Amino acid sequence: NEELAFPGTFLPAAERYNLMPLLDRWVVSRVMQWLAANPAKQLAIGDMAINLSGQTLADHRFPAFLREQFERHRIDPHQICFEITETIAVTNLTNTLKFIEEFRGLGCSFALDDFGTGYSSLSYVHRFPVDILKIDRSFVAGVERDEGSRAITMAVIALAHQLGLRVVGEGVESVA
Numbered sequence: 001n002e003e004l005a006f007p008g009t010f011l012p013a014a015e016r017y018n019l020m021p022l023l024d025r026w027v028v029s030r031v032m033q034w035l036a037a038n039p040a041k042q043l044a045i046g047d048m049a050i051n052l053s054g055q056t057l058a059d060h061r062f063p064a065f066l067r068e069q070f071e072r073h074r075i076d077p078h079q080i081c082f083e084i085t086e087t088i089a090v091t092n093l094t095n096t097l098k099f100i101e102e103f104r105g106l107g108c109s110f111a112l113d114d115f116g117t118g119y120s121s122l123s124y125v126h127r128f129p130v131d132i133l134k135i136d137r138s139f140v141a142g143v144e145r146d147e148g149s150r151a152i153t154m155a156v157i158a159l160a161h162q163l164g165l166r167v168v169g170e171g172v173e174s175v176a
Helices: 007-016 018-036 039-045 062-073 086-091 093-106 120-125 147-162
Strands: 048-051 078-085 107-115 130-136 166-169
Touching: 007 018, 007 086, 018 039, 018 048, 018 062, 062 093, 078 086, 078 093, 086 093, 086 107, 093 107, 130 147, 147 166
Parallel strands: 048 078, 078 107, 107 130, 130 166
Antiparallel strands: none
């Protein structure tokens, strides 16, 4: 019997038992396998976004695994965008910056995920060599009805553009 398990159900347990590096490796491997098996769809998709956990960024063996996956499946690194949450990036600052520098050098892009919910958003955003800011859904969801959410979202968009970054709004569900 196969049941759908939502991330909020199993990710906390995976984090608690330090299984995130194993899970992230599985995801990376499956994404690369799929991209290699579907070359026509690869072109239509554009960037494939893969979230990485803080435990994975702290795993000194993960970069070698990742390079091996790119080579094995012959995937162009320009097609991969790694998403890292702001809190994780700040918590593992040295490892995160080293990882980003290495894989941006290969052509991967990076997104700072859940932007606006961390404790030091503005003090760190200009230090991260990322390509995309993803505005947290808690701000985006209130844009239509809440002036505060609208003001924060507009400010983040302006900040991102001033820094030369692309912007993604999480949870966009309407034209407004």
